[in-house]
Amino acid sequence: MKMLDTGDVRLHYRVDGPDDGPPVVFSNSLGTDLRLWDPILPMLPKGLRLIRYDKRGHGLSSCPPAPYSMGALITDAERLMDHLGVRDCVFVGLSIGGMTAQGLAAKRLDLIRAMVLSNTAAKIGTPAMWNVRIAAVQEGGIEKLADAVMERWFSAGFRATPELELWRNMLVRGEDAGYAGCSAAISGTDLMAPTSGLRLPVLGIAGAEDGSTPPDMVRETVDLIPGSKFHLIRKAGHLPCVEQPEEYARVLTEFLKGVGHV
Numbered sequence: 001m002k003m004l005d006t007g008d009v010r011l012h013y014r015v016d017g018p019d020d021g022p023p024v025v026f027s028n029s030l031g032t033d034l035r036l037w038d039p040i041l042p043m044l045p046k047g048l049r050l051i052r053y054d055k056r057g058h059g060l061s062s063c064p065p066a067p068y069s070m071g072a073l074i075t076d077a078e079r080l081m082d083h084l085g086v087r088d089c090v091f092v093g094l095s096i097g098g099m100t101a102q103g104l105a106a107k108r109l110d111l112i113r114a115m116v117l118s119n120t121a122a123k124i125g126t127p128a129m130w131n132v133r134i135a136a137v138q139e140g141g142i143e144k145l146a147d148a149v150m151e152r153w154f155s156a157g158f159r160a161t162p163e164l165e166l167w168r169n170m171l172v173r174g175e176d177a178g179y180a181g182c183s184a185a186i187s188g189t190d191l192m193a194p195t196s197g198l199r200l201p202v203l204g205i206a207g208a209e210d211g212s213t214p215p216d217m218v219r220e221t222v223d224l225i226p227g228s229k230f231h232l233i234r235k236a237g238h239l240p241c242v243e244q245p246e247e248y249a250r251v252l253t254e255f256l257k258g259v260g261h262v
């Protein structure tokens with residue numbers, strides 16, 4: 001078990017692969033922990049340094065009182081990468097993790113060679129929508145939202161499988177304050193201007209049945225960055241790395257090859 005104490009949060013992280021391998025950093029979505037990437041990591045080429053972490057209020061990381069800002073989430077990722085001596089990584093961010101990627105690239109381009117913006121956007125939802133969600137969590141806990149979240153996370157086909165229970169458990173066993181805190185961070189974030197100024201290789205990934213960040217929303221954001229690639233995964237919702245891990249790992253591997261990381 002590895003932990004970084006930044007002073008205002010303790011971040012749980014995990015590194016797989018050789019210390020001198022090309023680094024790939026993974027940042028996961030709202031209500032998930034670093035196990036989100038378990039389905040795809042064994043399918044990636046050997047020799048990469050695979051770094052993942054639980055953002056504040058999630059997984060085994062500490063849970064400071066809500067609300068959080070996007071700036072704090074970006075600084076957490078920055079501190080972890082500085083702590084691990086990571087430069088020139090490929091940063092793979094899913095949803096709120098993809099917002100962190102965009103903000104970090106705008107702040108510290110020395111850390112990021114290329115990024116994957118998976119099921120994310122420069123702006124997700126509206127403050128009014130997030131306020132309703134935050135109020136629901138404060139009143140009834142994450143459980144109150146869980147069935148609706150499953151409909152956005154997964155396609156109907158996947159929701160009919162027994163594996164659904166595992167991911168639902170991950171969501172509802174999370175900290176209410178962590179969920180509400182990160183929801184507030186998303187609510188206050190509009191990265192359209194900084195993301196438009198980014199110049200680096202980008203791969204956008206969307207799920208055809210994503211009820212949170214539909215394909216058009218992902219595409220609109222990746223199109224802000226000239227030369228970006230885009231890949232649509234069919235039969236997948238908001239978490240295609242879970243539903244279609246082979247395809248996800250294949251397009252990620254092709255992208256890693258394209259930017260000279262493999």
Ligand SMILES: O=C(O)CCC(=O)CC(=O)O
Pocket residue numbers: 028029030031094095096097124149152153186211212238
């Ligand atoms: O997944 C995220 O990080 C934010 C988008 C979202 O709210 C997903 C969901 O619908 O639960």
